[in-house]
Amino acid sequence: MSDQPQPHDPAPGTTPAPGSTPGPAAAPGSRSGATPGSAAAPGSPGSAALSTPAPVPELFSWEFAADPYPAYAWLRAHAPVHRTRLPSGVEAWLVTRYADARQALADQRLSKNPAHHDEPAHAKGKTGIPGERKAELMTHLLNIDPPDHTRLRRLVSKAFTPRRVAEFAPRVQELTDRLVDSFAARGSADLIHEFAFPLPIYAICDLLGVPREDQDDFRDWAGMMIRHGGGPRGGVARSVKKMRGYLADLIHRKRAALPAEPAPGEDLISGLIRASDHGEHLTENEAAAMAFILLFAGFETTVNLIGNGTYALLTHPAQRARLQESLGRNGTGGLLETAVEELLRFDGPVELATWRFATRPLTLGGQDIAAGDPVLVVLAAADRDPARFTDPDTLDLARRDNQHLGYGHGIHYCLGAPLARLEGRTALATLLTRLPDLRLAADPADLRWRGGLIMRGLRTLPVEFTPVGEPAARP
Numbered sequence: 343m344s345d346q347p348q349p350h351d352p353a354p355g356t357t358p359a360p361g362s363t364p365g366p367a368a369a370p371g372s373r374s375g376a377t378p379g380s381a382a383a384p385g386s387p388g389s390a391a392l393s394t395p396a397p398v399p400e401l402f403s404w405e406f407a408a409d410p411y412p413a414y415a416w417l418r419a420h421a422p423v424h425r426t427r428l429p430s431g432v433e434a435w436l437v438t439r440y441a442d443a444r445q446a447l448a449d450q451r452l453s454k455n456p457a458h459h460d461e462p463a464h465a466k467g468k469t470g471i472p473g474e475r476k477a478e479l480m481t482h483l484l485n486i487d488p489p490d491h492t493r494l495r496r497l498v499s500k501a502f503t504p505r506r507v508a509e510f511a512p513r514v515q516e517l518t519d520r521l522v523d524s525f526a527a528r529g530s531a532d533l534i535h536e537f538a539f540p541l542p543i544y545a546i547c548d549l550l551g552v553p554r555e556d557q558d559d560f561r562d563w564a565g566m567m568i569r570h571g572g573g574p575r576g577g578v579a580r581s582v583k584k585m586r587g588y589l590a591d592l593i594h595r596k597r598a599a600l601p602a603e604p605a606p607g608e609d610l611i612s613g614l615i616r617a618s619d620h621g622e623h624l625t626e627n628e629a630a631a632m633a634f635i636l637l638f639a640g641f642e643t644t645v646n647l648i649g650n651g652t653y654a655l656l657t658h659p660a661q662r663a664r665l666q667e668s669l670g671r672n673g674t675g676g677l678l679e680t681a682v683e684e685l686l687r688f689d690g691p692v693e694l695a696t697w698r699f700a701t702r703p704l705t706l707g708g709q710d711i712a713a714g715d716p717v718l719v720v721l722a723a724a725d726r727d728p729a730r731f732t733d734p735d736t737l738d739l740a741r742r743d744n745q746h747l748g749y750g751h752g753i754h755y756c757l758g759a760p761l762a763r764l765e766g767r768t769a770l771a772t773l774l775t776r777l778p779d780l781r782l783a784a785d786p787a788d789l790r791w792r793g794g795l796i797m798r799g800l801r802t803l804p805v806e807f808t809p810v811g812e813p814a815a816r817p
Contacts, residue, residue, distance in 0.1 A: 396420060402429050407793040410693070411735065414438055414723035423707035428795060434716035435709070436694075438723035440730040440747070442707040446719050448752035449706075452698035454491070491753065497617045498610070498632055499757060507760045509607065510549065514765055517544050518772045526776065529809035530783060532802050534649050537773075539565070542644035542765055546637055549761070551596065551609025559588065564641050585637065589630045610636070640758050643749075646691030646799035647766045651682070652773065653789075653803060654689055656782050658737045665739055666774050674771050681739040682766050686748035687725045688737050693798035695719040695750060721747045722798060777807040 398421065399413035400406060406413055417424050422439040437446050446452055500506070521541055525531040543564050547557040563581040589611075597615050604616060614629045655662040668676035698717045703710065711717065725746045726734040732743075749756035756762070773780060783804040790801045 398424070398426075401426060402793070402795075404790075404793060407791040408789075410722060410798075411726055414720060414726065417720075418723055418727060423709035423711075430795075432716060434697075434718050435706070435711055436723075437706065437717060437719045438727075439707060440724040440727035443719045443721065443724035443747055444751050446698065446706060446717060447695060447747065447750055447754070449704070451701050451704050452717055453701045454696070454698060454754065456697065456699065488753070494628065494632060495753075495757065497614060498636070500613065502757055502760055504760060506607075507764055510545075510761070511764060511768070513548060514541075514545055514768050515772070517541055518768050522772060522776055526810040530804070530806045532804050533652055533773075534645065534800055534803045538645045538648035538652070538769070538803070539641075541648065541769060542641040542762075545644075545761070545765060546640040546758075549610055549640075550633055550636060551611045552592065556588070556592075560585070560637060564637070582634075585634055586630060589633050590626070593626060593629055593633075636758070640761070642797055642799070643691045643756070643758075644762045644765045646797055647682075647686065647762060648769045649800045649803050650689045650691060650798065651685035651766060651770055652780075652805075653782075653786075653800060654685055654737060655770070655774075656780065656805070657786060661737050661739050662774070665770075666778065669771055669775055674767060677739055678767050678771055680741060680744070682763055682770070683744050683746065684737065684739050684741045685766075687731070687741075687744055687746035689798070690721060690725060690746070690748035691797060691799060692748065692750075693720065693722045694796050695721055695747075695754075696796060718795075719747075721750075776810065777805075780805055780807045782806075 396416075399416045401410075401413060417436065417438045422437070422442060424436045424438070425433060426436060427433050437443050518541060521537050525536055531537065540561060543561045544557055547560055552560060563585050566581040593611060593615060596612050600612060600615060604613070608616075611629070611633050614632055655665065665677050665681050669678065695718065698719070700711050700713050700715045700717060702713045705711070706717070725731070725748060728734050731741075749759040749762070783806040789803070792799050792801055
């Protein structure tokens with residue numbers, strides 16, 4: 343949950359933004375682009391070949407979205423800390439090497455607070471989640487620094503303890519089975535919209551305490567955020583506004599009905615209200631913002647973990663067979679845990695970590711960064727860095743040395759990672775066990791990836807399988 347979608351898809355066939363296209367390098371000191379190779383530290387891979395700068399690979403096109411890894415390899419070798427203009431018009435530094443990425447993710451000079459962004463007029467409002475400013479939802483974990491970050495994270499972290507997540511496992515399995523039941527007898531499905539998308543929505547709604555009769559509304563609002571990732575920001579902003587209004591009302595209703603003492607397994611919104619009412623100084627705006635960001639951040643990372651992970655398994659049949667054999671022998675106690683970690687590394691759900699802003703001048707990867715500059719850590723590039731991972735472009739579900747950055751690093755490490763991992767393990771194990779001959783129902787070249795800046799995920803994932811008989815009625 344450490345990152346949010348930034349819906350700035352390029353339209354098919356559009357000309358990439360300045361700073362990201364092949365072409366002449368910017369003049370020394372220019373703020374509109376970066377000289378390819380100028381960011382490479384002496385002795386770094388590729389530095390010997392930089393007497394004649396090579397053109398920067400095209401970034402943020404539809405082709406790039408389908409397979410960004412060759413471009414990221416070029417950046418790691420030639421411009422590991424690279425300034426570019428994003429499709430939104432905002433200029434930012436891209437950090438692509440593993441060591442630099444870990445440093446940046448933990449560097450206190452890089453603030454999460456957008457107030458530190460030295461943004462020109464044309465860039466105002468183009469970082470973060472569309473609509474969160476107008477909806478007064480800015481005071482959440484992704485936009486604040488210590489000490490406020492420390493206080494709010496402490497209040498929420500109890501919902502994601504290993505014990506609490508383990509107690510939630512039967513509900514996740516129930517949701518997973520019900521979703522598979524809904525299409526198993528048909529012999530085909532779109533695993534994004536029928537499985538990977540609804541599972542985390544319903545799970546996080548249960549955890550927060552959203553009544554079951556209201557959860558389909560959240561599914562619709564969340565769907566707007568995914569479906570309209572390439573369109574106007576207004577659609578997402580309207581969904582954010584509706585979420586904000588609903589959460590404000592739900593907080594009022596839960597506060598009025600709150601019992602004197604918490605019950606075992608109390609929902610998270612009730613816990614936030616209780617903290618607010620017992621001296622933890624959690625304002626109503628903070629409570630609404632925290633509930634919102636857990637909903638917003640808690641679903642798409644898991645959608646993409648399940649979608650990307652299933653796609654990787656279906657396109658690597660030897661690895662998929664290896665995992666199915668392990669599930670058959672050992673259930674969920676065999677290869678599954680390392681497999682999910684490898685899928686997070688190989689083609690993870692979060693492509694770039696969310697926005698950071700330099701609070702003062704600093705040097706990162708040999709590149710000088712000015713105060714107020716945005717910095718985006720490219721997790722997908724860092725997790726394919728050959729300086730850190732052996733054969734990084736190879737999917738190896740048994741990989742042990744796998745300290746990937748898929749859920750971040752440092753104080754902003756994804757709070758919901760234990761729940762996302764549980765959902766990912768449950769979803770993949772259930773699919774491969776109940777639908778053992780699952781296969782793609784489309785040419786991989788025809789699949790479309792959402793081209794947003796932060797998240798990485800498929801728009802659809804059509805599959806076929808031998809139909810399974812109608813399930814027995816579930817209690």
